[in-house]
Amino acid sequence: MSIKPLLSRFDITMIVISLIIGTGIFKTPGEVALRTGTPELFFAAWIVGGIVTLCGALTFAEIGARYPTTGGFYKLFSYCYHPAFAFMINWVAIIATTASVAAVALIGAEYLNPLLLPQALQNATGTKITTTIMVLVVYFINLLGIKTSARTQNLLTIFKVGMIILLCMAIFMSDGKANITTVALPQGNAIASFGLALVAVFFTYTGYQQTINFGGDVVDAKSNMPKGIFIGIAVVIAVYMAVNFAYYSVLGMGGLQQNTGLAAKMASVVFGDVGSKVTSVLMFVSVLAYVNVNIMSVPRMYYAMAEDGILPAVFKNVNQRTQTQVFGMSFFVATVLGILLLVSSFGEVLNYAIFFECIGLSTAAIAIFILRKRTRELDGTGIYTIKWYPLVPIVFIVVYWFVIISIFMANPKAIMVCLAAFIAGLIIYYIVKPKQANATLSSH
Secondary structure, three states: OOOOOOEOHHHHHHHHHHHHOOOHHHOHHHHHHHHHOOHHHHHHHHHHHHHHHHHHHHHHHHHHHHOOOEOHHHHHHHHHOOHHHHHHHHHHHHHHHHHHHHHHHHHHHHHHHHHHOOHHHOOHHHHHHHHHHHHHHHHHHHOOOHHHHHHHHHHHHHHHHHHHHHHOOHHHHOOOOOOOOOOOOOOOOHHHHHHHHHHHHHHHHOOHHHHHHEOOOEOOHHHHHHHHHHHHHHHHHHHHHHHHHHHHHHHHHHHHHHOOOHHHHHHHHHHHHHHHHHHHHHHHHHHHHHHHHHHHHHHHHHHHHHHOOOOOHHHHOOOOOOOOOHHHHHHHHHHHHHHHHHOOOHHHHHHHHHHHHHHHHHHHHHHHHHHHHHOHHHOOOOOOOOOOOOHHHHHHHHHHHHHHHHHHHHOHHHHHHHHHHHHHHHHHHHHHHHHHHHHHHHHO
């Protein structure tokens, strides 16, 4: 029941874009504006975020070229560090990804509910109903097969990016009336405020690391993976900078800081009275694309962990006709829906999710130094290698740890919860691993 390579370079490029662009770009600019307070710091946060993300993408492009395998994010830690550490990191990475999917779905529901539901259901209950339906729709699409999922992803991504670019046309159509000049300046240390702004920025940029989970799905992965990652990240950075410039030009810092309905306000400038409906369509497509790509990705991590005997063998069951993991996908979707029952707002998810992401991404990036030593035989074979090594991965790692410290300083309680999750993962590993080893011995 192995996974066969079926995805092209174009498929993996679209996956990269969709792993990053959820609906966060319609919410987090307001968070960044609140945490910076000035246009200079606002744009500096997005520029720094883009540069650091590019450094991360280049690092993961080489990791994907040197170690292309299904469930690569888990396999990387197992190979470069230790299976126990791999399980601990991926345990929380899956929690973070699941929380991110739930957060994005909640943002989308805020836009969709006025269009889809009666006034009586435009509340927390209605939000959960909307998000549940969206998640289930995408789940059933994925059951049709990996190629169907990829084709759906390609269409949704092209439409989504096209719509975002169209919203940016508001720059040329605005009369300036929407620009709100009253600005609230953040309290406290400017460096700390900038660090917290990067929390929101990196939440919006993150996700591309999951691309290496598709190492076993991509045709000619050693060539197509790094190229797909680089092209995808370049598109994302261009789109993010354009949309943030449009937000600022049309709404001003004061309008951004109001942090409500940013996309709707932009759409009203471009499309007039039907702007809210256009925004609802955009949000619907964005949510579908983001949820879809994660339903494709996360079960591949389950697959890798099941191969190592950490998860039950049922997690690596693959339908040979469709190349889907029915049980793995079902488990992931059930977990997302479970989180939606417990969490009711985007703000509750942000700091927890990005702390998990920062730990996972920074330690994964450190693995490039180990991989370089262990895969010397690949040097000079034509695979992608980082041009400015080791500066590129070092910049990425240092900035991400700056964000981790910023979160810790602002919310020590959240950090304690996250560390408890890491420790819980380690305990689970040492409980499950002996049982799996005994089961293997008894089968022989």
